[in-house]
Amino acid sequence: MAHAYTPGLKVTDQVWLVKERILPLKGDVIVSKGDRVEPDTVVAQTHLPGPVEPVNVANILGVPPEDIPECMLKKEGDPVKKGEVIARSASFFGLFKSECTSKIEGTVENISHVTGQVLLRGQPMPVQVRAYLRGEVSAIHPSEGVSVAAIGAFVQGIFGIGGETHGEIKIVCADHTEVLDDSKIGPACEGKVVVGGSLVTAAALKKAIQVRAKGIVVGGFDDRDLRDFLGYDLGVAITGSEDLGITLVVTEGFGQIAMAQKTFELLKRHEGKLACINGATQIRAGVIRPEVVIPKDIPAMQENVPKPEIAGLAIGSSVRVIRQPHFGRLGKVSAMPAPLQQLESESSARVLEVEFDGKERAIIPRANVEMIEEV
Amino acid sequence: MAQKSMKPEDIKVILATDCGSTTTKATLIEKRDGEYRLIVRGEAPTTVEAPFEDVTNGVLNAVGEVEELAGRKLLDDNGRIISPANGNVGTDIYISTSSAGGGLQMMVAGVVRSMTAESAERAALGAGSIVMDVIASNDKRLPHQQIERIRRLRPDMILLSGGVDGGTTTHVVEIAELISAADPKPRLGSGYKLPVIFAGNKDAVGPVKETLAEKTDLTVVDNLRPVLERENLLPAREKIHDLFMEHVMAQAPGYKKLMSWCDAPIMPTPGAVGSIIKRVSEIEKIEVVGVDIGGATTDVFSVFQDVFNRTVSANLGMSYSISNVFAEAGLPNVMRWVPFHMDERDLRNRVKNKMIRPTTIPQMMEELIFEQAIAKEALRLAFVQHKSFATVLKGVQQQRTIADAFEQSTSGATLVNMMTLNMLIGSGGVLSHAPRRQQAALMLIDAFLPEGITRLAVDSIFMMPQLGVLAEVHPLAATEVFNKDCLIHLGTCIAPAGEMKSGKGSVMNYEIELPGGKVEKGSLEFGTMKLIPLGTDEKTNLPAMAKAVFEPARGFDLGAGKGAKVERTISGGVVGVILDGRGRPFVVPTDDKMRVAKLREWMLELDIYPKAALERG
Structure with missing residues (x-):
């Protein structure tokens, strides 16, 4: 691979x-x-759209959902203030009134005659990048x-x-x-x-x-x-x-x-x-x-900085070992045998030989090193 | 999609690919000497992301490797797959699966969490999707929290269910209103509306359309829970597959081209694996559990009582999610499988280093043992989740007679029954590539704790996805390759269920007549394991069979009842027959010295790790 x-x-x-x-x-x-x-x-x-506040107007007013449109004092898209009455119902020949107020400042987003629910949308929230x-x-x-x-x-x-x-x-x-x-x-x-x-x-x-x-x-x-x-x-x-x-x-x-x-x-x-x-x-x-x-504080920006070329792993490449037993050590690749080799864990894997400090050498699975990009 | 009207018997060469999130695998299957066999397999890095952004590059590279290895020309000068086959050139059919770009990610919604929402979840998982969240009227979140969540998720599509046909419509319409208020955007591509499938109360179709038709791309299918007592998941699952092809795949770079090359619809990888597991169960008439443990997720599939279930444990895996396994299982649960002591601080750092550098492999034996201990916990946790999900339908009123009065089973009881389970199939790097096959067998046994007589197998090279799609086009070829090349039969686990308070004594007597006439006979002591070699037939490469008689001790059950004798033909494999006398429920000794001694004893008996490595620790 x-x-x-x-x-x-x-x-x-x-x-x-x-x-x-x-x-x-x-x-x-x-x-x-x-x-x-x-x-x-x-x-x-x-501006991000404000948070949505669902209000079950039918429950609050004690009327069936299909009556909600008649009770609404606001229509979809209308602005509302906090505490403002948005719906009202009258019963017993208009003697007893029930009211529903808005808990937030925003707009009326949706009025449902199926569920009796009214969705209020809060004020938009500013976002800066x-x-x-x-x-x-x-x-x-x-x-x-x-x-x-x-x-x-x-x-x-x-x-x-x-x-x-x-x-x-x-x-x-x-x-x-x-x-x-x-x-x-x-x-x-x-x-x-x-x-x-x-x-x-x-x-x-x-x-x-x-x-x-x-x-x-x-x-x-x-x-x-x-x-x-x-x-x-x-x-x-x-x-x-x-x-x-x-x-x-x-x-x-x-x-x-x-x-x-x-x-x-x-x-x-x-x-x-x-x-x-x-x-x-x-x-x-x-x-x-x-x-x-x-x-860097360079007066005129220009795109002529050489782009680093990503070279493959080769003999002489600087590498960092990223797993035990030599975890964290830096070295140079000294050999890259092609055949799979058996590790101590008995898994077979492609390996390479790393030389540490110009002296000690160790066999490491290729998957367990990462290149140090020399740029 | 290329239309082809080839008769199955005329298909001699099959090319299949699986575009994974990191690797694209290609397999070549040919009919030789009257049977379908795997010929070669090639792989190349997947090319969905920048700088390539065209999945077909990776497909062509993987197919190119297959060409070289098989000596069959499959690509023409323009880089197109040659079809049909003619001599040593081309393939008769080309099929593919895909999980590239994160696979299929869905959000599901229903009214009651444990009823319609759970059925919707089952439909989505069964179609091969990752379920990002389940929204329900009673999920304990406030409506504004649900709206916020839906808005943030950015799924590929939403499946909305709720209400039985003819029932109340209010609640499901309320959920539709929440979705509408959230105005969710699809994950890929900004130029199209998010697909929403409605599979709920048919009386709610009108209001749901009124609420969602403008803002989303709404499709209506039959209710997936038309009555409480029955699920009808197929229409929703099929629609998910259609939309996966039309929307999600079409948005991923290069997929339109890939779809035009394929002779069958591209399936989401886990959907294809599920399809092959179901097939095995149907053909052999057995109960099966399949598990695929990956770097990030673990999928569990099961068929019990002819009901198929799939779960995805999104954050249980062996590399990207290894740290999460450690966090969820806890250090003591991981360490109970390690036959020596390790420093906690060092262990924690090792796990995190694997998480941030997920492609590394264990070089030392000690590291392999530790990784396999974590794998056991990842598998165990994924199976716990699966058991709680694979249940009989919840919310169904059950008629009871006086005879049932003492039964503890309730609505929503799990379907998973380890005693009736016939076969356990493992897949994924840590199982398929374990240096010794015994290690895969013990990982499966320790994690799943099978009871009674259970066959064990692993997927040799993760071919199940390709065979899943192939099963849709050419069931015979899929079955032949599955049995002969895909599955590596490990053997059979014989585990009598029961406890022995004294901790000593025989749990069963056994007599196994091996091919060639030799008879293995003896008594299995409580707390011990024993390996009896029973390999594969040299000619057919299929497991060797042996007649066996087991006589469990009083209080121990092997499937026929406590103390009841079982006579059965059992199958072998590359590991053999494993007699597990540790009892069920199985408890690792709490005394540390005893635990280490027992682990070493079992591991030596089954030849799991080299003796020197166990003694050194």
């Missing part, structure tokens, strides 16, 4: 990125092509949104939580192997994207929220801490909508795993610069990985 290895996560110093910024429903685009935008710039907005990146509006999608283009450094993570945010990069660990514990978090982290080494502890994460850091980028995270942090055991990797006061981007995996040195060095080179991060992860059809984008 063609997909014999996991394509690697991208870590690159300069890439041309285009992000679609699309409204959930049709609306207004409020920027023009070529406009320079900041992460907080509103690029499009619309922001640029997320510092860059340029590269395309307009009329009534839907825009494309924002940016040139910048780019780090793809493996797992994250929390949505889009941005802040200046602050490195708090001496190197890519150091654990980010709570002693390294202080008031200076407020509004910052904090970069750690091999692991972020639960206490550090909690403190980062207290000091109002915007995000954390780190090599590993313990699943037990994730469960405590989320308040539930994450079953399926679909994240991004959590509202926990911080965005987390994990670059390597679960457990204590040193951040790839190249990733750490890249982030360190950009300390003090703006980073736009998103923890959204989806590992199913249409994979979404968390990311760190460090947009």
Whole structure:
């Protein structure tokens, strides 16, 4: 099968990125092509239809459903105010009146003479889409949104939580192997994207929220801490909508795993610069990985940044082992035998030989490595 | 769809594909020496998503691999499938199934959750759909919450049911009003209205049309619960298949082209698997359970008392959903199957790492054992869900005589009866590709806990979907290939049901006359397992048969009643006959030392893992 290895996560110093910024429903685009935008710039907005409030008018008035149209004081499409009488019935020669009032401000959407139910629609809710990146509006999608283009450094993570945010990069660990514990978090982290080494502890994460850091980028995270942090055991990797006061981007995996040195060095080179991060992860059809984008302030944007070519796995390729027994180790492919080989688990699989640190060699199933894309 | 009026007996070459969400599989079947056999199989990545966005690319790549392996030219210079076959060129028919792009995703609605809504759910699941949510008048959600939910879901289609014919119309119209207020949009393609099938009270057709005809693409079929005592699911199921072809498939990239190539309608993959399971049950007149455990979901199919049921456990799987299995089952339930100790923190991280890198495979024996322990729990949980869904109709008043007064059965009791179950078929990577077939057998036994005499089998290369469609066009070919090439017969599990409080003693005496005359005879002790080799017939490749006599101890039942003798011809397989004396209900020893010792004992007896690996742990 063609997909014999996991394509690697991208870590690159300069890439041309285009992000679609699309409204959930049709609306207004409020920027023009070529406009320079900041992460907080509103690029499009619309109104979502308000919530629906069903009112069982027949029950409230004590009349059969087929009489409802006669009792209604409002017709479909009419605006109503909170507390306004929308239907009235009169009985016993008009002496006793029953009334039905609206609980919300909105419009009458539907009147049913079958069920006696009236549907009221609340006020529309405004929705805004922001640029997320510092860059340029590269395309307009009329009534839907825009494309924002940016040139910048780019780090793809493996797992994250929390949505889009941005802040200046602050490195708090001496190197890519150091654990980010709570002693390294202080008031200076407020509004910052904090970069750690091999692991972020639960206490550090909690403190980062207290000091109002915007995000954390780190090599590993313990699943037990994730469960405590989320308040539930994450079953399926679909994240991004959590509202926990911080965005987390994990670059390597679960457990204590040193951040790839190249990733750490890249982030360190950009300390003090703006980073736009998103923890959204989806590992199913249409994979979404968390990311760190460090947009560069280039006066005239142009699409001539070389696009990375995705090469296949070959002898000499740099790889990361993504399963035990060598989980997290980096090395170079030193041999790629063609025939299937039997593993310790007695499964037969296609394998490759990886050389670690130019010395030790190990046989690993091809499915258990991912390429490190050298761009 | 290409129309072909070929007589079944003239069909000599069959090409079938299954477009899965990640892989497209192609199989070539030919009639050789008077019987249909699988010739080769090829596969290629599915090409529904960008940058290809045309499913036929993947189909042609997979067919190309079949061409190379079989030495048969199947594609012409324009990349079209050559038909009919002529010598070493072309195929007589081409058929396909699909679950690419997320398969068929539906929302169903009914009035009472346990009655019409459940019948609607059964119809949708039986048609091969994933049911995203079930909306009912009594589902404990407030109307505005239901509307919000419907609006957010974006299903491929909605099946609306409710009310028996001639009954009250109010409630079902109320649900129609909620759907109308939500104004749901289809998942794929913005240019068409969402298909809604109404299969409820015929008296409500008028008001439902009034409410939904403008906003949705409404179709009306016969009520799927015309009276409380009877379901009529076929019209709804057929309409779901039609709409799947017309709307969902037509929206997926490249499917119009693929549909024009096929000689039979494209079926949703699980629908096709269900069709072949039903067929096996009909032909052999047996009760069957089939399970397909995938990376994200586990499907369970069953036929008990001639009633077919299917359930999909959306978040029980071995890669994307592995973490959910762990969360739902809980650590102690997973670890009870592992014959050594592991650190919890490390285990949790391993499970999550598999979730975020789902294509990795266990390299070490310890990891394989742990993954198979999780598989047992995923299968067990999926079967629990299945048992609670595969029930006799709920809400039906039952006439009782004084003789029934002591029976505890109620309306809505499960149809699943492990004692009458004849055959258990497993499919999916963890079962089909287990390094030792014994492992697949033990996973099935531990997860499903069959009682009495039950045949075990696995699908060798996940051919069931293609054979499901083939069964619609050419039942004979489908059956022959299913028996000879698709199924790997593992053997038979003999498990007397009963408990032994003392924990010691014999649960049954057995006498099995093996082919060649050798007789295996003995007594099975409580809490033990025993493997008796009984393989396959070398000439036919079908399971070898043996005459057997079992005499369960008092209090133990093998299907004929407690303590009653059973004489039966039993079938073998690549594993053999497994005597399971652990009793039913089966409980893993709670004492940790005892548990580990027992697991090792059973695993060594059945040769599940190498001795060294068990001792090392």
